[in-house]
Amino acid sequence: MTSELLPSDPSRIAGYRLLARLGEGGMGVVYLGRTDQGALAAVKVIQAEYAAEPDFRARFRREVEAARRVTSPWAVPVTGADPDADSPWLATAFVPGPSLAEAVAACGPLPPRCVRVLGKMLAGALDAVHAAGLVHRDVKPGNVLLALDGPRLIDFGIARSADDTAITSADMIVGTPGFLSPEQAEARGAETGGPSDIFSLGCLLAYAATGRPPFGAGAVDALLYRTVHDEPDLDGVDEETAGLLARCLAKDPAERPTAAELDEGLVDDAPEDSVDWLPDDVVRMIAERSTEMLALPDIEPTRADAASDETPAAEAAERQASASRRKFLLAAGGAVILAGGGVGAWAALRDDSSPAADNAAQARGWTIGVQADLSGENKAAGRAQEQGARLAVEQFNSRRDKPFNLGLKALDDGGSPARAPAVAKQFTADRRVLAVLGPTGDETARAVLPTYDEALLPLIAVSPGAMDLPKADNRSFLAARPGDAMVSVPLGLYPAAEHKSARPGLLQDRTAGQYGWESVTIANYGMRAFGRVPYPRVVPANLEDFKPVIADMLKAGVDSFSYCGYAEGAGRFARDLAAAGFTGPRIAPQAVLDSQFVESAGEAAEGWMLAASFVDPAAVPAAKTFTSAFRKRYKAAPGYFAAEAYDVVNLVIQQLVAHHKQQRSVPDRRTLVGLLRRSSYRGITKPYAFRPEDGRFKAGGVFYHRVEDGAFRHVGPAPSTW
Incomplete structure (x- = not known):
């Protein structure tokens, strides 16, 4: 969760404008930042007392250089750093989802297949970390963030050496080590290498499968003793996974598999840009957390009518409506028989x-x-x-x-x-x-x-x-x-891949609530998959005048627009966009493919592209x-x-x-x-x-429609993946 900046916090670090606090640890503060191009980052700024130590700076510099070499889809990449600055800093890509620790605490243990898929992706991340000459040293549920397309391993060894790994850090789960290897528990610094990370990963996966650390909790001394001398508690872990975890949790580092061997031993497929591998309550948690934390809904929303007294009321109403929708989503999994029958x-x-x-x-x-x-x-x-x-x-x-x-x-x-x-x-x-x-x-x-x-x-x-x-x-x-998420894939690919847009504009209309958020999130992923960083803006629900938003986006060099909302708002947006003289690529999701859009927009609707899951059979x-x-x-x-x-x-x-x-x-x-x-x-x-297990549709089925002469014309198939 984010918190407001303090008066003592800087407003910018290098090319990042700081927008909120993400957290604070023993060595510094992590901020939510944004570049001038709209890219989001987690910016870690080191405290002055550490920055004054030459040895610390040297270690920090070496590890930043090594971290830049880590290339894995499941490890958060370094996007910028300056170990020589007055306040050394490091920036990584921002992941808006909850941590694994939060997800398990809120939703309970994960199913066996989910644990194995998670293990495979994190083993791949550790393989990349080890290949870069790093040792993570702190593999724990709090350092795994869950996103729509898979987990991300964060905080891999930056500003830490084998000797200063904290074994009594206050930010460990339930205040105990829990996920340390025997080498770390006995402070055998020189022996803390790649196998130590594998042991910690075994602890993490056992926790994901059972909801508890494999060596229990309690007094630190007792816990460290059990880590070194006792067998792990794998009760409740399925037989296939338990055998693999037992190898990871071997006391002798030489008996543990390497990250590459573990990756190969876990045969469950990693997700292909989907959340199908996760339980539905965790998926909902990711969606809710992303809605609250992700930049697109929350960072600098453009308040075109900021001077109006109606805007706060409108936003409050939307927040209340969003809360009601979230409660309904959670209730929908059970027996929903509403009053009024x-x-x-x-x-x-x-x-x-x-x-x-x-x-x-x-x-x-x-x-x-x-x-x-x-x-x-x-x-x-x-x-x-x-x-x-x-x-x-x-x-x-x-x-x-x-x-x-x-x-x-x-x-x-x-x-x-x-x-x-x-x-x-x-x-x-x-x-x-x-x-x-x-x-x-x-x-x-x-x-x-x-x-x-x-x-x-x-x-x-x-x-x-x-x-x-x-x-x-x-x-x-x-x-x-x-x-709806897959139907929104063209909102990212149409401008980025088909029109080679240099600066795609991405607008979320809060009137559309969860639907608008899903659309804008998927469009964002699609644009970035083709190397395009969108210029995002969010507008309050029921906005009447889009002109200030459009002026801001055009001034930023936006050369295409993806509107994520409903037909009524799209009509007003199209009129204001046409009045600004923009005639470039414009696209919207299925909800806009409604007669209300063309009736409201009039001639301004001409040329708009819509993505939909249905065809015009004629x-x-x-x-x-x-x-x-x-x-x-x-x-x-x-x-x-x-x-x-x-x-x-x-x-x-x-x-x-x-x-x-x-x-x-x-x-x-x-x-x-x-x-x-x-x-x-x-x-x-x-x-x-x-899909036999849940009935999910898996055969493509997305189509383009274009507004021509005041009517929707079926164009043909559209992409459903990137």
């Missing part, structure tokens, strides 16, 4: 099928359900999904070779999280319902997950995209689209037959998500027919969940495939 809610539910259609469906046999917003704010998307699904069922029933008949039952939840669980209960209580498409939005999806999970009824989400929905403890969920050759059939059936062009719902129903039908052909029966719900999660299907919109 009962007789009134049940009476308000509208079954979109007529009584005759219901009777016909029952006579035909098995049913596919559609839970959707058919009357609320997102009714256009809900209606499109219901229509696409119904067309797929009708076409199947028209086939002469069909092995059975299908019905389709659509229920309206109005897009209300309070009403949605009652709709889910109707579907789960109907044993003829084999699978359900929906709901339409993220909040309603979170509200119904417990109900569908309890019944093990497959729930296939066509439009929701929040990153916390697909997770291992949701047993029946499948995401039929890439998540512009996709493979969907020509579908588009024609849809127009014939509904006397209108298909809306967004209609073709995707059509695809998903045909995916379900594919699995039902295949199982019926082999077993001469329709699969039960539990079996169908497994079949769907292991399935692959080439739809008219995109390929479909899922």
Whole structure:
């Protein structure tokens, strides 16, 4: 967590403007800094008494030079240093996530695969540290920071020698050594080399797996004695991991594996720019901590209406709304049955099928359900999904070779999280319902997950995209689209990779809350992956006048804009951007692909690029037959998500027919969940495939749309990774 600068703190160190305090230790203070180009850094400034010691400066200089040679994606890189300054300083890349110690303390021990993946990445980091001639000397949970794309090992040996490793440092976990090697515990300085780091890593991984240090806690002398003489406590560690940790925790340094050997021995794959290896509660903690600490939301937000008395109130309202969303996210993992149900809610539910259609469906046999917003704010998307699904069922029933008949039952939840669980209960209580498409939005999806999970009824989400929905403890969920984070990848790559933008501008609108933060974070990663440092700005919720923000960004040399927010704000931003004469690359996420944007922006919307998880079937050759059939059936062009719902129903039908052909029966719900999660299907919109363990979509499926002549024009596939 950050804290405000003290009056005695400097405002700048070399090329870094200091913005806040990150922490203070025995040798100095660590600040949050930012370069003039917008890059963030953790800047460690050494205290004067150490700076006055020539030997200290010499050691510091040698270790800075060595640290610059450390190259690993899992070790925080040095971005600048001056050991000869009056106050020697060192800058490393800033990681906004929580430490491993904080994550385990808040969320409990990590699952076995997570521990092994973590060990593999940290072993790779230590291999790079050792290859650079360094010994870390302080591998502990507090020195491992968790980020969206993996952990980062920090503070590797800087300004420390083997002789001055602190064995009673106050910043150790629970005030005890806990993670020291026997060599360190006995102050055998000359023997404290690479194997000492491996022992400490073994302690760290044991802590991650069990939530406790392997040599216990208590009095320092007793703990150090146990470290040197006793066997580690690995009770609760899975057998595969325990064997490897026992080697790391050998008393004899010569018997421990090297970092490279440990990396090779841990075969679990490291994450590929995803958080899939971490438990969902830790992912949420990373997101929340990043929201609070990361520069983009919190560092120098541009207050275009700073003189207005309404701004603090708006920001306070946003903070309260964010807190409510976070509480809801945490509650969504359990049984969320909201107040406001009962007789009134049940009476308000509208079954979109007529009584005759219901009777016909029952006579035909098995049913596919559609839970959707058919009357609320997102009714256009809900209606499109219901229509696409119904067309797929009708076409199947028209086939002469069909092995059975299908019905389709659509229920309206109005897009209300309070009403949605009652709709889910109707579907789960109907044993003829084999699978359900929906709901339409993220909040309603979170509200119904417990109900569908309890019944093990497959729930296939066509439009929701929040990153916390697909997770291992949701047993029946499948995401039929890439998540919002992956859909936001083009926001970084479109300006940085496709237009070679020298200074991309990155704007987060706080009106969009968590969605805006996810979009801006992923865009930031994508830009930096191509060597572009964005110029970030954040604006208060519901900002009316973007002109001062735009003027500031253009003055800084911004030559492209990635807007991260909702359609309403994007319309105002587009108008003000056009008024400033800017016509370069402009891109926004899926939430902006809404008629409200073009209606609000008018001519200023022309040329904007949007990234989305759906297609316009009228512009996709493979969907020509579908588009024609849809127009014939509904006397209108298909809306967004209609073709995707059509695809998903045909995916379900594919699995039902295949199982019926082999077993001469329709699969039960539990079996169908497994079949769907292991399935692959080439739809008219995109390929479909899922991760079997959590139902996460894994087949690409991101598309560009551009505003032309006041309408959205489908362009084609867009990148979903960098």
